[in-house]
Each structure stands twice: as structure tokens, then as C-alpha cells.
Amino acid sequence: MKTQFFNRAEAGRFLAESLSAYADRDDVMVLALPRGGVPVAAEVAKRLNAPLDVFVVRKLGLPGHPELAMGAIASGGARVFNGEVVNTLRIPDEMVDAVSAEELIELQRREKLYRANRSPLDVEGKTIIVVDDGVATGSTMIAAISALRQLNAARIVVAAPVIAATAYHELQRHAAEVNAVLTPENFYAVGQWYEDFSQTTDDEVRELLAQAVRRDSVEA
Numbered sequence: 088m089k090t091q092f093f094n095r096a097e098a099g100r101f102l103a104e105s106l107s108a109y110a111d112r113d114d115v116m117v118l119a120l121p122r123g124g125v126p127v128a129a130e131v132a133k134r135l136n137a138p139l140d141v142f143v144v145r146k147l148g149l150p151g152h153p154e155l156a157m158g159a160i161a162s163g164g165a166r167v168f169n170g171e172v173v174n175t176l177r178i179p180d181e182m183v184d185a186v187s188a189e190e191l192i193e194l195q196r197r198e199k200l201y202r203a204n205r206s207p208l209d210v211e212g213k214t215i216i217v218v219d220d221g222v223a224t225g226s227t228m229i230a231a232i233s234a235l236r237q238l239n240a241a242r243i244v245v246a247a248p249v250i251a252a253t254a255y256h257e258l259q260r261h262a263a264e265v266n267a268v269l270t271p272e273n274f275y276a277v278g279q280w281y282e283d284f285s286q287t288t289d290d291e292v293r294e295l296l297a298q299a300v301r302r303d304s305v306e307a
Contacts, residue, residue, distance in 0.1 A: 089101060089268055089269065090269075091280055091281065091282060092248055092249075092268075092280060092281050092282065093281075093282045093283060094126075094281060094282065094283040094284075095123065095126035095127045095220050095248075095281070095287070096126050096127075096129075096130055098127055098130075098220065098248035098249075098268070098281070099126060099127040099128065099129065099130025099131050099218075099248070100130050100134070101248060101268045102127060102130070102131055102218070102246055102247070102248050102266065102267075102268055103130055103131045103133075103134035103135060105246075105266045105267075105268065106131060106135060106216060106244075106246060106266055107134075107135075109135050109137065109214065109216060109244070110134070110135045110136055110137075111135070111136050112135075112137070112214070114212070114213050114214050114241070115135065115137045115213070115214045115215075115216065116137060116138050116140065116210065116213050116214070116215055116216070117131050117132040117135065117137050117138065117139050117140075117215075117216045117218060118139075118140055118141065118142040118210075118215055118216070118217050118218065118235075119139065119140070119141050119142070119218050119219070120141075120142060120143075120144060120217065120218065120219040120227065120228070120231060121141045121143060121197065121201055121287075121292050122286070122287040122288070122289065122291075122292050123219065123220035123221075123277075123286075123287050124218045124219035124220050124247075125141065125287060125291070125292045125295050125296070126220070126287055126291065126295060127218050127219070127220050127247070127248060128216075128218035129295040129298070129299060131216065131218055131246065132299055133299075133302065135216075136306070137216070138299070138303055139295075139296065139299035140202070140205070140208060140296070141162070141201045141202065141292070141296065142161060142162050142208070142217065142231055142234075142235070143161060143162045143194050143197045143198055143201070144159055144160075144161045144162075144227055144230050144231045144234065145159060145160050145161070145190040145191075145193055145194045146158075146159045146190075146226070146227065146230060147159055147160065147168075147183065147186045147187055147190055148186065149172070149176070149178070149186075150182065150186065155172060156169055156172065156226060156230070157169055157172050157173055157178060157183055157186065158172075158173070158183070158187075158230075159227075159230035159231075159233070159234065160187060160190055160191060160194055160234075161194075161230065161231060161234035161235075162194070162198060162208050162234075163207070163208045163209075163210065163234070163238045165233075165234035165235070165237040165238050166187065166234075166237075167230055167233040167234055167237065168183070200289055200292075200293070201289070201292050201293060201296060202296075203293070208238075210235055210238050210239070210240040211238065211239040211240070211241075212239065212240075212241050213240055213241055213242075214240075214241055214242040214243075214244065215235055215240045215242070215243050215244065216244045216246050217231050217232070217235065217243065217244070217245055217246065217262075218246050218247065219247045220247065220248065220277060220281075221247055221248060221249045221250070221277030221280060222245075222247045222249070222250040222251065222254045222255075222258070222267075222277075223251050223254065223274060223276065223277060224251070224254055225250075225251075225254035225257050225258050228245055228247075228254075228258060229257070229258070229261050232245070232258075232261045232262050233261075242263045242264075243262050243263055244262060244263060244264045244265075244266065245258050245261075245262040245264070245265045245266065246265075246266040246267070247266075247267055248267065248268045248269065248280070249267060249268065249269040249270075249271065249274075249277065249280040250265070250267040250269075250270055251270070251271065251274035252270050252271060252272045252274070253274075254274075255267060255270045
């Protein structure tokens, strides 16, 4: 029984084993939540023979209380809102729009940095496997699921090497399928499940995406 991964690449190889039903399918796309999810997703995409891309999600934090999410924006122009937070706190539209505009600048910066000259992300009608290196609360992943649904993905599969047990059960309410190698009850931080949890750099993200493109072009 696996209790800790050496690094994100090894974790991705273990995770890919549970996703073998999606191998060699034309309708499948692997999307990584950058940056930490990219090395994991790269291994998954390689083993499933599926295209790899990134899906950038930016939470819209309440000014002064950034941990309280009013909603999120994501790749492809998707915007999702937490109606409970917005309505309960009577947050004015102007505030939501101001935070959205600020986060959009950062989202576009990351999109340009990671995706460069790639064509716009198109998930419509596809089975999307959304990958991160670990899930603690699930809030970012839930925002990603909502955004992908808004972009008309046909089926959304969540995959991460380690997902906290509470988050795992919550994600099952939102995604068609949830895959994890480890689902611990006692979960303090994603890094505790990795021997090497050094930060993934922007350069690594770009290189892994470039390798995936080269692999796809050779196989085509």
C-alpha cells in the first residue's frame, strides 16, 4: 500500500493506472491545474495517449477576506459565482466586477505564459480529466468543474494522487468520477504525501507542455 510518493512524476504514474479505461480515446483530454498539477498530468497524458493542456482557475476572493471565494474565473472565458456568499453578504456587482477584472489580468498572464501560441482551449463534447497534485479542500477543483461544465465538457473526471477524504466525498457530488491513489482521513497539507514537493516552476510547466505537443505531433 502506497503511503507517500517520491515526487509528482511518480505520483502521476500511479494515478494513470486507475485511469486506464480512458486510454487511446479520441474524445479524452487531460487538463492540469498549474503549476503543481502539470508534472502529474504529464505522466497521465503520456500513459493514456491523450493530449495535455492547462486549465487556469483564479478564485475571486472577497476584498479583505481573500480566503472567502465569491466565485472563480477560468480558461476559456468561464465565470462561476458562489451565489450563497454573494447574496448572503450582499456583495455589490461593482465589487465582483472589480475583482474579476483584476484576476482576469493574472489569468491572461498565466495563459500567455503557459499556452503561448496555442489555439483557444476547446473542451466542448469531450471527456475531460482534470488533474492536480493533491486536493485538500476541493474549492479550486469544484470551481474548475463548474467552469468546464459551463464550457460544455461532456464528462468531467477529477484525478489527483491524494485527496482528503472529506474533499473526495464532496467532489463526488460535482464530477462524474473521482480518482485518487490515496484518500486519507488525516490530511494536513498536500506536501506531506510527497518526499520531494519542491515548487514546480513556470519553465517546467512550459517544457512539459512542449514535450506533450512534440509527442502528439510525432504520433499524428
